[in-house]
């Protein structure tokens with residue numbers, strides 16, 4: 001059996017950022033990842049960073065490529081009734097911006113930094129299991145092809161996403177789950193075409209649509225689609241026709257279409273598991289909570305959890321457990337802020353299968369209110385750019 005300070009389960013953005021911050025403070029850690037490195041790098045996910053995330057990455061020394069290649073957004077744009085585009089200028093309202101920089105790139109930056117510091121990351125670790133979490137010396141077992149290995153540690157960080165083992169290692173009697181599943185998904189494509197220069201959300205009678213970007217020659221678009229559809233039902237032609245039909249003519253005319261290089265259908269769900277700590281296990285990121293992508297919050301929450309958790313583990317190593325004991329409550333305050341906001345954005349912008357005439361009018365009124373009230377726009381803006389850290 002080997003020994004380390006912290007075993008981190010999962011080498012996604014949460015796990016790798018935690019490893020980075022702990023190594024910088026001299027806290028020994030080992031990361032165990034079920035997939036191959038390439039598999040993790042190939043997952044196309046988030047694209048918009050809160051400014052707090054940008055600053056966290058910069059402070060960690062991970063900002064160089066982001067600052068060189070990321071695209072700064074000043075506005076969140078919402079189209080509805082076919083023509084109106086409501087532009088919420090977060091820079092004008094709050095002096096804060098957002099950064100378009102793909103999760104794929106962040107993951108590459110984190111792995112490059114891990115290589116440079118010779119971090120201990122085990123890929124293709126099968127059958128990861130957590131033991132003795134309610135004692136002061138837990139351990140983690142796994143099989144990386146050479147039989148079962150065991151690592152003893154002081155703490156386990158569960159950064160293994162929604163389908164991981166960490167959350168399920170907390171006894172049912174201790175956990176409370178809160179969940180909402182939405183009756184549709186997002187069909188997303190990547191295309192090597194110049195993107196719209198703005199982030200544009202659309203509420204349309206045919207369903208929601210979103211125009212986003214990765215870089216000057218890589219566009220990311222989504223349309224709301226039933227989860228009963230499969231990716232094979234969506235030829236590129238069908239996708240582009242549907243996207244353009246959901247955008248105002250003035251914006252649709254500016255879209256450059258082309259062959260897709262990736263296409264996927266993702267479900268929309270809100271989910272929180274409380275508490276985020278049990279004994280010596282601490283959950284961070286999607287392992288503890290899921291938000292629908294409408295508010296662009298999932299990756300940002302993973303980063304804020306890790307920011308809190310790294311500070312707590314480093315303080316504990318120096319003899320102060322205050323942050324460690326407060327971790328779950330502090331993280332959950334921010335999580336619920338993002339969960340509520342993402343749920344609200346989802347309700348504002350999608351067409352629900354059972355939407356009544358009343359629901360429809362209420363949704364339109366909410367959009368009109370945003371258009372007419374600076375207070376309403378300011379509220380949207382401050383939540384979208386991200387509330388301050390504690």
Ligand code: RFL
Pocket residue numbers: 009010011012013014015032033034035040044045046047048049103125128159160161162163164165186188266284285286287293295296297298299300301302
């Ligand atoms: P991840 O990224 O899922 O990483 C968890 C890692 O743990 C591994 N793992 C295991 N390892 C060992 N043993 C086991 N038993 C394991 N089980 C799992 C997995 O292989 C994986 O490598 O979670 P993490 O690190 O918490 O990061 C969370 C983010 O990935 C996620 O919240 C975002 O991608 C969500 N999201 C967005 N977030 C934003 O902030 N802004 C956005 O614009 C945004 N857009 C999106 C999104 C997510 C999307 N999809 C597909 C879910 C758009 C989409 C379409």
Ligand code: PHB
Pocket residue numbers: 045046047048212213220293294295296
């Ligand atoms: C993305 O660029 O993938 C993206 C942008 C905004 C969202 C969700 C995803 O709300």
